[in-house]
Amino acid sequence: MIFSNLPSYTWLGLGVFLLLLLHVATNYFNHGLNKYPGPFLASLTNWWRFFLVSGQKCQETHIKLHSQLGNVVRLGPNCLSFADPQAAKTIYSLKNNLNKSTFYPVQMQLHRGVPLPSLFGTLDNTYHSRLRRLATPAFAMSNLVTHYEPRVDNAIRTFLSQTAKLYASTCASESGDAKTTCNWVRWLQFFAFDVIAEITYSKRLGFIDREEDVDGIIESLDKAFDYSAVVGQMPWLDRWVGKQNPIKRMLSRWGVWQSTSAPARFARERMVERLEEVERKRSMGDNNKTKKEEGGGRAEGDDLMGMFLQAQRDDQQQGSGFMTDTVVLTMATTMVLAGSDTTAASLAAVFYYLLRNEACYRRLVREIDDAVAEGVISLETNHGVVSWVDAQKLPYLDACIKEAFRLHPAVGMHLERMTPPGGMEICGEFVPGGTIVGCNAWVVHRSLEVFGEHVDEYRPERWLVDENLDQETEKQRVSEMNATLLHFGGGIRGCIGRNIALLEMYKFVPSFLRRFDIQPTTGKEWPLKNMWFIKPVKLDVRITARAT
Numbered sequence: 001m002i003f004s005n006l007p008s009y010t011w012l013g014l015g016v017f018l019l020l021l022l023h024v025a026t027n028y029f030n031h032g033l034n035k036y037p038g039p040f041l042a043s044l045t046n047w048w049r050f051f052l053v054s055g056q057k058c059q060e061t062h063i064k065l066h067s068q069l070g071n072v073v074r075l076g077p078n079c080l081s082f083a084d085p086q087a088a089k090t091i092y093s094l095k096n097n098l099n100k101s102t103f104y105p106v107q108m109q110l111h112r113g114v115p116l117p118s119l120f121g122t123l124d125n126t127y128h129s130r131l132r133r134l135a136t137p138a139f140a141m142s143n144l145v146t147h148y149e150p151r152v153d154n155a156i157r158t159f160l161s162q163t164a165k166l167y168a169s170t171c172a173s174e175s176g177d178a179k180t181t182c183n184w185v186r187w188l189q190f191f192a193f194d195v196i197a198e199i200t201y202s203k204r205l206g207f208i209d210r211e212e213d214v215d216g217i218i219e220s221l222d223k224a225f226d227y228s229a230v231v232g233q234m235p236w237l238d239r240w241v242g243k244q245n246p247i248k249r250m251l252s253r254w255g256v257w258q259s260t261s262a263p264a265r266f267a268r269e270r271m272v273e274r275l276e277e278v279e280r281k282r283s284m285g286d287n288n289k290t291k292k293e294e295g296g297g298r299a300e301g302d303d304l305m306g307m308f309l310q311a312q313r314d315d316q317q318q319g320s321g322f323m324t325d326t327v328v329l330t331m332a333t334t335m336v337l338a339g340s341d342t343t344a345a346s347l348a349a350v351f352y353y354l355l356r357n358e359a360c361y362r363r364l365v366r367e368i369d370d371a372v373a374e375g376v377i378s379l380e381t382n383h384g385v386v387s388w389v390d391a392q393k394l395p396y397l398d399a400c401i402k403e404a405f406r407l408h409p410a411v412g413m414h415l416e417r418m419t420p421p422g423g424m425e426i427c428g429e430f431v432p433g434g435t436i437v438g439c440n441a442w443v444v445h446r447s448l449e450v451f452g453e454h455v456d457e458y459r460p461e462r463w464l465v466d467e468n469l470d471q472e473t474e475k476q477r478v479s480e481m482n483a484t485l486l487h488f489g490g491g492i493r494g495c496i497g498r499n500i501a502l503l504e505m506y507k508f509v510p511s512f513l514r515r516f517d518i519q520p521t522t523g524k525e526w527p528l529k530n531m532w533f534i535k536p537v538k539l540d541v542r543i544t545a546r547a548t
């Protein structure tokens with residue numbers, strides 16, 4: 001009787017409430033995942049993850065939750081996080097080849113409203129393995145020294161001379177216009193963007209020369225990552241209200257709304273230039289010759305874009321239409337997206353930890369100076385830049401870089417994968433099919449079992465074999481640490497550009513420290529912002545030219 005008098009909106013409200021209750025209850029019990037510990041709200045809704053990531057510090061919560069709750073933590077109704085390095089080996093193993101989660105396509109760039117399926121963002125494993133096979137030769141170690149190293153040298157030389165001119169205080173008295181502090185994080189970002197553009201297109205973007213964010217590329221990427229990190233926690237938002245919403249895509253196709261990102265526009269312009277150049281040479285019967293780059297004497301075909309175009313030609317010769325112009329364009333755009341901020345943040349981390357650990361800084365500078373004095377490495381042949389081969393002769397440099405990778409992996413969120421339909425076992429736990437599983441390198445890299453004591457401290461020495469201990473055990477210990485590092489991801493979806501990143505970093509650090517002294521302006525910790533990449537917000541330093 002009472003119920004029949006209730007107004008219809010009350011029934012509606014009640015109906016909505018019951019549906020909501022059913023929804024959260026289903027989420028909570030989802031395939032028995034309720035047996036895993038985790039924040040209660042996280043077990044009910046993905047909004048928990050959404051707000052956690054919006055706070056830009058989710059790695060801190062991940063570390064805390066695992067230290068309190070153990071190896072497996074439930075971070076969402078359908079999402080499990082693992083801390084054990086053995087779990088990482090299972091999840092990212094080549095053999096298991098797990099699919100990426102729907103977090104990734106949110107990061108795909110659009111061109112005129114159409115998502116560009118990239119090596120990084122695609123969920124289609126067949127497409128991925130085909131593309132990866134075609135792209136892999138461009139990243140081979142043999143190409144590093146021959147083709148890419150001269151380009152990196154060029155960018156480092158420009159960086160060093162601009163640093164001397166703009167920031168090194170000994171030059172201030174000569175030129176009178178040097179600045180006293182340098183925003184080191186930003187300055188390294190400029191380097192990383194210029195160098196990746198040089199390797200990809202044989203064209204420096206001009207960040208270092210102009211000392212500015214050219215065409216707003218950095219700002220545009222920042223916005224893209226701010227968006228995709230958060231929206232990626234609930235990818236359906238992207239399709240319905242975000243950048244892939246059907247109305248926006250339509251407007252973009254009609255040219256009313258600009259959806260093509262700055263790096264994608266830049267890549268397209270370079271590709272058009274390159275194809276015109278190839279066409280021009282073909283019409284002049286100059287098929288085999290390649291134009292030498294200004295000053296560097298490098299051939300234009302041996303940059304990444306040239307390698308991708310070569311892969312396209314090979315693909316066409318085999319009668320396949322797979323490697324279209326759009327695929328080449330997407331590959332080139334991905335290089336700038338995936339290879340700039342990651343390298344900049346990792347380089348910044350090496351310097352940050354050295355600056356906070358003076359003994360390590362001094363030991364590294366001594367190693368470099370001694371190696372130069374003893375003729376182990378030479379700065380003459382490369383006009384002030386340490387060669388890749390020489391950099392391998394500096395064990396303490398290697399230890400300092402690895403320790404920075406350990407404490408500050410550039411990607412600060414889970415590398416999400418999906419369990420196969422039949423489910424799978426991870427570290428003795430049977431996880432049902434279709435569950436999002438993953439590890440955050442910020443958690444795995446703090447494993448006490450693998451990295452020993454004081455995991456929160458910067459101790460490059462842990463990477464060196466202690467000669468006073470049993471050599472076999474020591475080698476085994478270091479090798480296990482190496483195998484546990486997850487900063488480049490793992491398996492078939494691991495970083496394809498890792499050799500390029502290492503080339504840049506192992507050359508840059510000693511070349512810079514040989515020429516300059518660097519000091520922080522404050523002893524405070526640096527503020528970090530986690531939006532997929534964990535980017536330092538600021539690190540002000542003073543730079544002085546060394547009398548070497």
Ligand code: HEM
Pocket residue numbers: 119120121132334335338339340342343346409410411415416486487488489490492493494495496497498500501
């Ligand atoms: C220190 C620098 C770098 C770090 C820390 C880094 C880190 C990573 C990580 C963690 C992944 C795997 C992501 C996942 O599984 O979700 C990845 C993938 C990738 N990286 Fe890097 N990266 C770096 C530099 C570069 C460079 C220089 C390039 C290009 C020249 C590059 C291109 C890529 C691409 C294309 C992928 C996707 C690979 C695939 O799915 O097949 N990265 N990177």
